[in-house]
Amino acid sequence: MKLEGALKPIIKPTDSEFNGASVVDNKIKLFIDGCLMYAPVFEKQHGIYFDTYGCVSYSMANAFEILIERMRELGLIYDSTWNWLIANGYIIDGRVRFSNRWLVVRSGTIPNLGNSGHQVIRFIKENGLAPLTLCDWDLEDRDPNNTKEAYYNADTINPKADKVASEFAKIIDVFYEWVSRDNFNEASQYGAIQVYTQAWYRRDNGLYYNPEPGTSGHAINMGEAQTNKILDQYVPQIKQMEKREDFYYYGLKINISDKSKNMIELKDNTLVQLVSGNGGFGLYLDGNILIDDEAKILLTFIMRNSKVVDGEEGAVFNGGPIRPLLQEDWDKFPKKNLKLEDI
Numbered sequence: 001m002k003l004e005g006a007l008k009p010i011i012k013p014t015d016s017e018f019n020g021a022s023v024v025d026n027k028i029k030l031f032i033d034g035c036l037m038y039a040p041v042f043e044k045q046h047g048i049y050f051d052t053y054g055c056v057s058y059s060m061a062n063a064f065e066i067l068i069e070r071m072r073e074l075g076l077i078y079d080s081t082w083n084w085l086i087a088n089g090y091i092i093d094g095r096v097r098f099s100n101r102w103l104v105v106r107s108g109t110i111p112n113l114g115n116s117g118h119q120v121i122r123f124i125k126e127n128g129l130a131p132l133t134l135c136d137w138d139l140e141d142r143d144p145n146n147t148k149e150a151y152y153n154a155d156t157i158n159p160k161a162d163k164v165a166s167e168f169a170k171i172i173d174v175f176y177e178w179v180s181r182d183n184f185n186e187a188s189q190y191g192a193i194q195v196y197t198q199a200w201y202r203r204d205n206g207l208y209y210n211p212e213p214g215t216s217g218h219a220i221n222m223g224e225a226q227t228n229k230i231l232d233q234y235v236p237q238i239k240q241m242e243k244r245e246d247f248y249y250y251g252l253k254i255n256i257s258d259k260s261k262n263m264i265e266l267k268d269n270t271l272v273q274l275v276s277g278n279g280g281f282g283l284y285l286d287g288n289i290l291i292d293d294e295a296k297i298l299l300t301f302i303m304r305n306s307k308v309v310d311g312e313e314g315a316v317f318n319g320g321p322i323r324p325l326l327q328e329d330w331d332k333f334p335k336k337n338l339k340l341e342d343i
Contacts, residue, residue, distance in 0.1 A: 001097030001098075001215070002198065002200075003051075003055070003199040003200060003217065003218045003234070004053065004113070004114060004217045004218070005045075005051075005052075005053040005054065005055040005056065005060070005113075005114035005115070005217070005218060005219065006055055006056050006114055006116070006117070006196050006216060006217055006219035007050050007056075007113070007114050007115060007116040008116070008117060008216065009117055009178075009196065009248065009250055009252070010084070010116060010118055011118075011178050011250060012179070014095075014178035015177070015178055015180045016176070016178070017177055017179070017185050018177050018178070018179040018180075018183050018186075018187045018190075018253055019180075019186070019187075020179055020319070021267040022233075023175075023177070024053075024175045024176070024191075024253070024255055025175075025255075026187075026190045026191075027135050028074075028076075029072070029189045029190060030067070030070050030071070030189065030190060030191065031070065031186060031187070031189050031190075032187060032189065033189065033224055033225055033226050034188040034189075034193075034222055034223050034225045034226075034229070035066045035070065035188070035192050035221070035222075035223060035225040035231075036223035036224040036229055036231070036238070036295055038066045038069050038070050039066075039231055039237065039238070040062045040066055040069075040231075041065075041097060041225065042110040042237045043058065043100060043233065044139065044233055044234065044235070045058045045100070045139075045234070046139065046141025046234070047138075047140050047141075047146065048140055048142065048146075049139075049146055049147065050139075050147065050148040051091070051152070052101075052104055052109075052139070052148070052151060053109060053110075053111060053112060053113060053114045054100060054101075054103075054104035054109055054114075054115070055114065055218050055219040055220070055233060056109070056114060056115045056116065056117055056120050056144070056219045057100055057103040057104040057107055057109060057115065057120055058100050058104075058193075058219075058232065058233045059100075059194050059219045059220050059231075060103065060120050060121060060124065060194060060219075060254070061098040061100050061103055061129065061220050062192075062221050062231060063192035063193075063194060063221055063254045064096075064098060064124070064129060064192075064200045064232075064254070064256065065095070065097065065098060066192050066221070067094065067191070067192050067254065067255070068085075068096045068256070069096065072257070074142075076258060077258050078258050078260050078330075080260045080265065080266075081171055081172075081258050081260045081287070082132075083230050083286050083287045084171065084260075084286070084287030084288070084334070086286070087245060087286040087287055087288065088131060088164050088168075088287075089095050089133035089134055089164070090129040090131040090132075090133075090165070090168075090336075092132065092133070095225075097131065097132040097133075097242075098129045098130065098132060099129070099130045099131060099134065099135035099136065099161065100134045100137075101135055101136070101137040101151065102127065102129075102130040102134075102135040102157060102161050102165070102312075103120065103123075103124070103130070103158065104128075104152075105120065105154050105157065106123070106127065106154070106157070106162075106179065107120045107123040107124075108123070109152075111148055111152055117194055117196075117219060117252045118252070121174065121176045121252060121254065123313060124169075124174055125169070125174040125176075126169065126264055126286050127162075127165055127166060127169055128164075128165035128166055128167070128168035128170075128172070129132055129165055129168055130161035130162070130164060130165040130168075131161070132254045133226075134158050134160055134161035134164060135150060135158060135161040135223040137155055138183075139151075151303065160342065162343055164342075170259070170332070171258070171260055172256050172257070172258065172259065173256060173257040173258075173259050173333060174254070174255075174256055175254070175255040175256070175257070176252055176253060176254050176255070177253050177305075178250045178251070178252060178253070178285045179193060179250060179251045179252070179253045180201070180249065180250055180261060181195075181244055181245075181247050181248070181249055181251065184222060184225045184244070184247075184251060185225045185226060187225075187235075187251075187253050188222055188224075188225040190253070190255070191253040191254055191255040192221060192222075192253070192254050192269070193221065193222040193225075193251045193252065193253045193254070194218070194219055194220070194222075194251055194252045194254065195220060195221070195222045195230065195247050195248065196216035196217075196218065196219055196220075196247065196248035196251065197210050197216055197218055197220070197221075197230075197241065197246055197247050197248065197320075198210045198211065198212060198215055198216065198217050198218065198219075199218035199232075199234070199283075200218075200234065200239075206240070206243050207240055207241065207242040208239050208240065208242065208246070209241065209243075209246055210241075210245075210246035210247075213243075213245040213246060214245065214248060215248070215250055216247075216248035217261040220233070220239075221231045221237060222251060228240055228241040228242070228243065228246070228247075229241075241261065253257060255276060260332075264323075264325075264329050265322060266284040266320055267284070267321050268284065268285050268286065269283065269284070269285060269301065269304040269318060269319070269320055269321070270283070270284040270320070270321040270322065270323050271283060271297070271298070271301045271303055271322045271323070272284055272289060272309065272323050272324070272325050272330075273322070273323070274325055274326075274327065275324040275325065275326065276326045276327040276330075277327040277330075279292050280294075280296065280330075281297050281298070282330075282335070283297050283300055283301055283304075284323075284333070287333070287334065288333060288334045288335065288336045288340075289333040289334070289335055289336075290332070290335075290337065290338055290340075291335050291336070291337060291343060292337045292338040296338055297338070301320060302320075304320070305318055305319060305320030306318060
């Protein structure tokens with residue numbers, strides 16, 4: 001079974017390269033030897049009726065899920081960002097989950113052909129990633145309308161997914177560089193690597209191989225570099241390649257940075273005042289600044305910062321945090337109204 005979907009990587013002489021002309025800060029070791037132990041929730045890229053040809057997008061989204069999981073563990077994803085991810089539907093059962101379908105369609109994947117790693121990563125850097133909760137698709141649904149044409153119909157994507165994804169791009173910075181397969185072992189300690197091969201050809205001993213070493217057509221994640229184990233979107237999720245030459249000559253190493261480290265820390269239910277630009281008031285909650293009728297904002301602030309006193313029938317205002325913000329700080333927070341609707 002020969003699977004396609006990953007177009008041949010286009011590597012320019014000016015591109016960043018690990019252990020070469022690199023512009024990526026490779027100082028923090030995220031993994032001992034690849035990210036196998038941080039394998040994401042398994043999601044197949046094919047269903048009962050069709051294949052999405054979205055291997056590049058699926059494995060790229062997996063890389064971001066892996067990175068956020070590990071960086072959260074290391075304290076490199078900040079509480080303000082984690083709370084924002086929760087509030088905007090990115091977290092399911094404690095794990096960050098991105099919409100593969102949204103990325104496949106929005107990044108320009110061509111049905112029955114695929115996409116390229118450099119195109120998808122550049123798209124993510126500029127447009128972010130959407131949560132699975134806002135753009136899900138059941139590839140196992142036996143409804144006859146579950147077709148490739150319907151899957152790729154961009155008109156059926158929830159516009160809110162685009163808006164939330166654009167906010168994600170403002171919070172998470174993206175870095176990437178090419179890695180020669182000779183450097184996979186070392187590079188896999190510093191980031192998540194998307195690698196490419198021909199799929200799938202299996203030996204009797206269970207190892208997978210590429211009948212044309214150095215060629216590619218399918219994108220996956222390097223799981224454990226020393227043993228050539230990979231994370232795939234076809235069963236089984238974890239596979240082991242026979243030798244290093246079974247991969248394409250280069251992989252794409254992905255890194256992220258939480259830009260919210262440059263954001264001021266605010267406590268929930270803080271009344272904030274924009275003291276530059278056009279001015280204004282808002283209420284900080286769950287990573288967002290709520291903007292609405294200012295009288296409603298003030299009354300909501302009072303109610304949320306009031307407490308019931310023993311022996312009394314009602315609550316009394318206990319005071320609450322108030323913070324002036326400059327325009328540059330104000331702009332860093334997503335804005336919602338009191339109904340938590342995007343504005």
